[in-house]
Amino acid sequence: MLPPMEFSEVVRRRRMVRRYDDRPVEPTVVDRMLDHATRAPSAGFTQGWAFLRLDTPDAVGRFWRATSPEVPTGSPAQGNDWLDGMRTAPVVIVPLSNKPAYLTRYAEQDKSGSDQRWPVPYWHIDTGMAALLILQTAVDEGLGACFFGIPDQRTQAFRDEFGVPPDFKPIGAITVGHRMPDTGSPGSPARRERKDLDEVVHRNGW
Numbered sequence: 001m002l003p004p005m006e007f008s009e010v011v012r013r014r015r016m017v018r019r020y021d022d023r024p025v026e027p028t029v030v031d032r033m034l035d036h037a038t039r040a041p042s043a044g045f046t047q048g049w050a051f052l053r054l055d056t057p058d059a060v061g062r063f064w065r066a067t068s069p070e071v072p073t074g075s076p077a078q079g080n081d082w083l084d085g086m087r088t089a090p091v092v093i094v095p096l097s098n099k100p101a102y103l104t105r106y107a108e109q110d111k112s113g114s115d116q117r118w119p120v121p122y123w124h125i126d127t128g129m130a131a132l133l134i135l136q137t138a139v140d141e142g143l144g145a146c147f148f149g150i151p152d153q154r155t156q157a158f159r160d161e162f163g164v165p166p167d168f169k170p171i172g173a174i175t176v177g178h179r180m181p182d183t184g185s186p187g188s189p190a191r192r193e194r195k196d197l198d199e200v201v202h203r204n205g206w
């Protein structure tokens with residue numbers, strides 16, 4: 001059992017981990033990640049999300065076979081190194097958003113009349129907030145995780161492989177495992193600076 005981590009430390013330490021060692025992840029830890037995910041806020045408390053939990057080598061292998069585009073050797077962007085690293089994760093969680101749940105919820109009595117519809121797609125926002133809680137819980141548990149996109153052209157193969165109903169759309173996927181220190185792709189932060197607060201915060205006006 002790890003000593004509890006300060007919240008600010010969880011926030012600061014979190015970064016995407018793209019290679020993992022071969023220690024398994026305790027199922028109870030994955031339970032906690034998913035429990036925290038369902039504590040995310042959601043518009044109208046719709047909770048229009050679902051989480052596909054893949055935690056066996058077979059299921060994880062099927063995920064990568066279904067979702068990996070053919071990557072030419074040496075491709076710089078998301079090439080074989082990236083895939084080789086990500087494949088070492090013992091657990092993959094796929095958060096899925098459910099737009100029809102919001103259509104139904106916002107037609108209910110307490111919502112009708114609100115000049116609603118959504119200025120932005122709340123189903124993706126809510127599911128994204130849940131995904132962040134999964135990432136933060138991984139850090140809190142001393143693990144690493146990485147959120148990444150499923151290529152659009154692989155989404156149907158992913159759906160077919162796991163029997164995902166049409167109402168649910170994967171917003172991405174999250175690998176989870178014990179991080180390998182300082183190996184694997186460091187990603188964009190190795191090439192880009194974090195923006196200064198002054199650049200992104202507009203106090204009392206733009």
Ligand SMILES: Cc1cc2nc3c(=O)[nH]c(=O)nc-3n(C[C@H](O)[C@H](O)[C@H](O)COP(=O)(O)O)c2cc1C
Nearest residue numbers: 014015016017018078146147148149172187188189
């Ligand atoms: C919506 C979204 C999609 C992302 N897609 C990918 C991806 O496909 N592959 C990947 O390696 N990282 C992906 N990332 C991770 C970002 O590259 C990463 O969060 C960013 O470079 C900042 O690094 P950090 O999270 O380690 O601080 C994604 C992150 C988000 C929020």
